[in-house]
Amino acid sequence: MTAPEPTRPRAEPLREESEAPPLPTVDGGFKTILADPPWRFANRTGKVAPEHRRLDRYSTMDLDAIKALPVSEVVAQNAHLYLWVPNALLPEGIAVMEAWGFRYVSNIIWAKRRKDGGPDGRGVGFYFRNVTEILLFGVRGSMRTLAPARSQVNMIETRKREHSRKPDEQYPFIEACSPGPFLEMFSRHARKGWILWGDEADEELEPRGRVHRGYGGGEIEAPAVARYERLDGEVAEALGQQLRAFYESGLSIRDLQKTTGYSIQRVRGLLERAGADLRPRGGAH
Template sequence: MTKVPDAAAEFREALSSRKFGTVLADPPWRFTNRTGKMAPEHRRLSRYGTMDLPEIMELPVQSVLAATAHLYLWVPNALLPEGLQVMRAWGFDYKSNIVWHKIRKDGGSDGRGVGFYFRNVTELVLFGVRGRNARTEAPGRRQVNLLATRKREHSRKPDEFYDIVESCSRGPYLELFARGTRPGWTGWGNQAEDYEIGWDTYSHHSQRNQAQLPLAGE
């Protein structure tokens, strides 16, 4: 497992002068079992850089938030309690969630996921708010809390989710642990600028159909 060095310091250096109305985060969670060892079903993922819970919680996210802000936090089913801890540490109150249902091309559940108790075909996005008058925008009140799309490569989340965030929450928009860039967003993370999809399995990705763009505001 690879520890992310000085993540909090890097965060401050990159973002301390900015204020964001919406944060989307997909932390590199470290899966461990109750003995403190990497859970067997996730040992094959150990080649990916991860952060432990205190490291994620210590990111100074509150320092870059507008007075009223929204958080969309991706969290694996097994780490729901940890996700709620991160949300509180970052200054948000939990309000709801959105479920990503991973489907095959034929629309059936994609059962290639892992899990100790059940085979996971879903992931959760925890939604939290901070400040006054923090309700979602009008489209959010019509948006169902279920998104059914095909899986991407390891850990990558559906491109369609950005459209939901942009219609339901106000900017400026910040993506933490971003993979690649997106117009209108500021990205932070070690793959924010150099990530590129290089194979055809997931050729329906938006990033295969547009040029890489600079971070918003730069």
């Protein structure tokens, strides 16, 4: 049964979309593909969602362009596909999987954890605070997973790293459950034993993006505003969640004030908007 064509508000790319290079090939075709497409994410108004404006350092693709990639021409007759998809774009993920010649059979959930093991509350969303991402699993032809998969749970629980970077634990997971040769599409860093494809694939590439302070270093990305200027509601929501993550990892309101250049009152307001449990003034941090 074919999934209905998803209908979403159309978002304009944040930078010019470049033409995709040809897909690599191997004799007999790839047995396993891992893909993390640069989805073009639009909010309810059709604008690029505020939290995704940081993605302008990556080339994004619309749904039709992703579906049009000739994946079916480079895979084996029997093959596995692991496809990352945002929670809000699940129907699009199924549509891409079918366009590439695979049928959906299961999924793996990435549960993002804080240092203390609790859920990472920095996720965003219009309806719920997303602390998970979905890795769809599809099959082309007829090929079961390898023996280790019989005892493998369909969950990866790790701390979040650079923006947009998926957990390194995905590789041993996939290598234990599916056969090679392996192709990673839209790859951002090298992995031994994998053939890479994407505009950021490079054997010497350092991962892009920022690691959040308290999670290994990084910076807060706060828009410059005049003293009495109000932040747009969606921008304030996304920024408040980012500040909350830094605050809950140990930074003080004063630290956040110095880093953002905002007033103490604005920082407190953003934290309160994000639902942060503020520590008593003058207390330990």
